[in-house]
Amino acid sequence: MLAIGVLVVALIGVVADTTREKITEVGDTAPDFMLTTDTGQRLTRADFGGKLLVLNFWATWCLPCLEELPSLNEFQKQLAPSGVVVLGVSVDHNERTYQQFLKRAGVTFRTSRDPEADLSSRYGTFKYPETYVIDRNGRVLQKHIGPRDWMDPRCWPKSGPCSKHLSGISHASLGGAANPGRSRLSAGWTRWKGPGMG
Numbered sequence: 001m002l003a004i005g006v007l008v009v010a011l012i013g014v015v016a017d018t019t020r021e022k023i024t025e026v027g028d029t030a031p032d033f034m035l036t037t038d039t040g041q042r043l044t045r046a047d048f049g050g051k052l053l054v055l056n057f058w059a060t061w062c063l064p065c066l067e068e069l070p071s072l073n074e075f076q077k078q079l080a081p082s083g084v085v086v087l088g089v090s091v092d093h094n095e096r097t098y099q100q101f102l103k104r105a106g107v108t109f110r111t112s113r114d115p116e117a118d119l120s121s122r123y124g125t126f127k128y129p130e131t132y133v134i135d136r137n138g139r140v141l142q143k144h145i146g147p148r149d150w151m152d153p154r155c156w157p158k159s160g161p162c163s164k165h166l167s168g169i170s171h172a173s174l175g176g177a178a179n180p181g182r183s184r185l186s187a188g189w190t191r192w193k194g195p196g197m198g
Helices: 002-019 063-082 095-105 118-123 181-192
Strands: 034-036 042-044 052-058 084-090 110-113 130-135 140-145
Touching (some): 052 063, 052 118
Antiparallel strands (some): 034 042, 052 130
């Protein structure tokens, strides 16, 4: 009887563990994916065309997401020649609103829409924005919850896990240490918001 009780408890533990969402953390192997960008390019976690993938989950209805987009856009412009690829995956349901926003905002990094949030849920992301910095081997080097100023050099310490992937990039090209992150984010948001967006 005791053996049956132990087996039942073990079975409940196994079932509970398999139904729990996996949350991707720093050091984990990032879940694989294959998606098509808004320009028709097929990307995978292993073949994204660079040294470092900055995978950003966001939405047009998420004000903190919109707040960080200008610095993320500038980050892509500055670091693309060094092999940094920014991929923004939106969970917007309304394609028309999403496309209008991209056009109005002048987003230059790669974008894709995942209205069912399949990819973000595989990463364990349910609040936005959330960003994963992934090396070409699929290892998560950084995870950021909430908005940030991507041009702030403090986001990219010279001795951090991304340093070997960003060698040769001066911190001056990231905006210099004198730029305060929050005010830069706010200034970016003020430039980007359109009619009816706050």
